[in-house]
Amino acid sequence: MSSTSQKHKDFVAEPMGEKPVMALAGIGEVLGKRLEEKGFDKAYVVLGQFLVLKKEEELFRDWLKDTCGANAKQQERRRTSSP
Amino acid sequence: MSSLSNMSAEEISELLDEYGIKHGPVVDSTRNLYEKKLKEAMAKGKKAKPSPDKTFYREEEEEVTYVYRTPAKSEDVRDSRTYMRSRPEWTERELEHRSHESPKYTKEDFPTYGQDAPKAPKSSRLIPLWVQFLCFLAVAVFLYLVFSSMESNEPLKVIE
Numbered sequence: 001m002s003s004t005s006q007k008h009k010d011f012v013a014e015p016m017g018e019k020p021v022m023a024l025a026g027i028g029e030v031l032g033k034r035l036e037e038k039g040f041d042k043a044y045v046v047l048g049q050f051l052v053l054k055k056e057e058e059l060f061r062d063w064l065k066d067t068c069g070a071n072a073k074q075q076e077r078r079r080t081s082s083p
Numbered sequence: 084m085s086s087l088s089n090m091s092a093e094e095i096s097e098l099l100d101e102y103g104i105k106h107g108p109v110v111d112s113t114r115n116l117y118e119k120k121l122k123e124a125m126a127k128g129k130k131a132k133p134s135p136d137k138t139f140y141r142e143e144e145e146e147v148t149y150v151y152r153t154p155a156k157s158e159d160v161r162d163s164r165t166y167m168r169s170r171p172e173w174t175e176r177e178l179e180h181r182s183h184e185s186p187k188y189t190k191e192d193f194p195t196y197g198q199d200a201p202k203a204p205k206s207s208r209l210i211p212l213w214v215q216f217l218c219f220l221a222v223a224v225f226l227y228l229v230f231s232s233m234e235s236n237e238p239l240k241v242i243e
Contacts, residue, residue, distance in 0.1 A: 056105055
């Protein structure tokens with residue numbers, strides 16, 4: 001992760017609380033919609049999934065790819081967004 | 084091979100372990116992912132399939148040691164001793180037993196050694212049967228010697 005976007009900075013600036021999943025860096029409208037359909041409507045739910053996968057980055061990457069079709073860069077942004 | 088979707092969570096977990104895939108709990112949200120991973124792993128060809136080899140190894144090891152012991156029995160006593168010492172393939176436990184046995188060999192006579200030879204132990208014992216008999220006899224002879232040396236005072240005299 002060389003540079004972080006503004007969205008990423010905004011996300012990590014404070015605790016995620018009830019922020020929606022689309023507040024995650026790398027998750028825009030399209031991917032966000034797909035995640036919400038699967039039940040991952042809040043950012044903390046996606047965090048929960050990361051934790052259930054024992055914080056294994058590769059597993060999380062694969063899961064994100066399967067669930068919402070995010071490409072590698074978007075997944076990385078999502079991972080580094082989590083506290 | 085039952086399909087992955089019909090397997091229980093524990094079975095999926097076990098399969099993941101067999102393929103060496105690090106994983107968390109198999110829950111609703113993770114199940115799909117793990118099933119896909121298992122399909123990929125199976126498609127690549129089975130890398131890890133444990134269990135049956137290990138038991139075979141153990142049985143094989145015991146058989147091997149048994150085979151080596153039968154010629155030792157029929158041979159001369161001294162030969163069997165040196166023969167046993169030079170066996171490098173035995174496990175450490177068995178080597179310990181050997182080192183226990185060899186001092187006993189040097190001290191004791193071998194009056195009934197010939198009688199022990201034809202005992203055919205087919206069972207999978209850790210210490211072979213003839214060794215057990217020998218130990219028993221050694222202890223018996225030792226006790227006899229102890230009691231015989233105690234007979235200097237007439238032990239049969241009842242208390243006056």
